[in-house]
Amino acid sequence: MSEPLVIVGNGMAAARLVDELARTSLGRYAVAVIGEEPRLAYNRVLLSSVLAGETASHDIELKPATWWRDRGVTVKYGCRVTEIDVGRCELKIAGDESVEFSRLVLATGSSPLRLNVPGGDLPGVHTFRDSRDVDLLLSLAARRKPVVVIGGGLLGLEAAYGLAKAGAPVTLLHLMDRLMERQLDAPAADLLKTLVERKGIKILLNANTVRVHGKARVEGVELADGRLIDTDAVVFAAGIRPNTALAKEAGISVNRGVVVDDCLQTSARNIFALGECAEHRGVCYGLVEPTYEQAGVLARHLAARDAAYQGSVVATNLKVSGVSVFSAGDFLGSDASESIVLSDVRRGTYKKLVIQDGRLAGAVLIGDTADALWYLEMIRGRKSVTAIRREMMFGRSLASAPKAA
Numbered sequence: 001m002s003e004p005l006v007i008v009g010n011g012m013a014a015a016r017l018v019d020e021l022a023r024t025s026l027g028r029y030a031v032a033v034i035g036e037e038p039r040l041a042y043n044r045v046l047l048s049s050v051l052a053g054e055t056a057s058h059d060i061e062l063k064p065a066t067w068w069r070d071r072g073v074t075v076k077y078g079c080r081v082t083e084i085d086v087g088r089c090e091l092k093i094a095g096d097e098s099v100e101f102s103r104l105v106l107a108t109g110s111s112p113l114r115l116n117v118p119g120g121d122l123p124g125v126h127t128f129r130d131s132r133d134v135d136l137l138l139s140l141a142a143r144r145k146p147v148v149v150i151g152g153g154l155l156g157l158e159a160a161y162g163l164a165k166a167g168a169p170v171t172l173l174h175l176m177d178r179l180m181e182r183q184l185d186a187p188a189a190d191l192l193k194t195l196v197e198r199k200g201i202k203i204l205l206n207a208n209t210v211r212v213h214g215k216a217r218v219e220g221v222e223l224a225d226g227r228l229i230d231t232d233a234v235v236f237a238a239g240i241r242p243n244t245a246l247a248k249e250a251g252i253s254v255n256r257g258v259v260v261d262d263c264l265q266t267s268a269r270n271i272f273a274l275g276e277c278a279e280h281r282g283v284c285y286g287l288v289e290p291t292y293e294q295a296g297v298l299a300r301h302l303a304a305r306d307a308a309y310q311g312s313v314v315a316t317n318l319k320v321s322g323v324s325v326f327s328a329g330d331f332l333g334s335d336a337s338e339s340i341v342l343s344d345v346r347r348g349t350y351k352k353l354v355i356q357d358g359r360l361a362g363a364v365l366i367g368d369t370a371d372a373l374w375y376l377e378m379i380r381g382r383k384s385v386t387a388i389r390r391e392m393m394f395g396r397s398l399a400s401a402p403k404a405a
């Protein structure tokens with residue numbers, strides 16, 4: 001008889017894991033997926049496109065209902081798991097239903113951080129995480145009243161772009177002195193700011209929000225330097241926190257995320273975690289690629305094959321507010337490295353390659369990212385680039401062209 005394997009969370013990690021399991025251990029497990037959101041798993045990354053009006057919400061589903069059915073997976077959506085009884089191998093769903101498992105996988109993702117400032121919970125303060133948030137933000141933008149987005153990372157920029165495209169006057173506040181400081185060096189961040197501002201978004205850097213003003217609902221945002229920005233709504237996009245409460249209350253080891261080993265196993269036998277809720281070797285990844293790598297390893301492990309997750313080398317390769325951005329490896333460089341830089345602000349392109357000990361150690365590209373994957377392969381491969389050093393800045397085609405005698 002098939003063993004009951006239950007996955008909590010019906011997001012990107014769950015869908016990928018089921019896909020991998022269907023290939024590695026078909027029939028071994030009776031898989032059930034229990035998710036809180038009231039719809040089938042969808043591509044969360046594409047929420048930005050939905051907000052920007054470039055994709056319809058119903059087009060972002062990862063797999064149709066028939067796909068789940070054909071693989072014999074029981075999908076319960078709109079159901080929140082409220083408790084795990086580790087000893088009895090049982091979990092509870094809101095409404096008091098109990099479900100037994102022989103293996104349990106936590107794929108509960110993250111929640112957006114809400115700034116702990118006075119007024120932070122007023123009506124008119126929103127977040128940007130799921131499709132219900134997008135519906136709300138779209139109705140907000142349709143009113144064409146001013147919106148303040150707090151956070152100048154990927155999510156904040158995407159929220160600002162979508163809202164502005166949908167017609168709202170947007171001001172983006174960022175605490176740091178440059179946008180996307182974890183992915184970009186100062187010149188790249190400056191260029192990105194210029195390109196985003198060209199789309200009609202106002203950007204304030206070094207902007208430390210200390211209070212959200214309003215009586216019955218949001219009326220303005222106050223910064224530490226005394227500036228007051230009138231607004232009709234606020235969107236917090238200033239970070240995420242792994243959803244760990246279920247695990248913690250069940251006595252499973254939790255740090256920032258649910259702690260897992262190289263097999264993605266938690267401190268409880270037969271309970272695993274992956275995706276944004278998991279912490280592996282001290283790292284919680286907030287990206288899809290590591291989630292998918294983890295899903296592959298966990299599926300092989302559950303199929304009793306040898307598999308170990310060693311961590312992921314992450315890269316950023318996205319369109320941010322309509323601007324192509326790539327960053328990977330040690331993009332800042334140090335005294336021990338050298339940088340080759342090509343910058344053309346008018347054309348909206350910036351390229352920086354960091355070379356250390358004859359190898360490509362990091363790269364940042366803005367505008368033209370056609371060669372991003374080629375650079376990424378070089379960074380990951382750690383091979384010598386001495387032979388192509390002169391041409392590599394100009395891309396793969398020039399670097400691999402035959403040299404004149």
Ligand SMILES: Cc1cc2nc3c(=O)[nH]c(=O)nc-3n(C[C@H](O)[C@H](O)[C@H](O)COP(=O)(O)OP(=O)(O)OC[C@H]3O[C@@H](n4cnc5c(N)ncnc54)[C@H](O)[C@@H]3O)c2cc1C
Pocket residue numbers: 008009010011012013014034035036037044045046047048079080081082107108109110128129130155158243246274275276277285286287288289291318
């Ligand atoms: C707008 C946006 C844009 C993004 N863009 C990018 C990008 O360009 N590139 C990139 O790599 N990453 C991007 N990300 C991040 C990416 O979407 C996540 O890394 C990925 O979705 C993680 O998958 P997950 O399954 O771990 O979490 P999620 O996809 O968040 O799924 C977790 C699910 O678990 C459910 N859940 C939580 N608790 C419970 C419970 N107790 N009971 C039942 N269900 C529960 C949640 O409701 C949720 O549906 C973006 C994220 C957002 C929000």
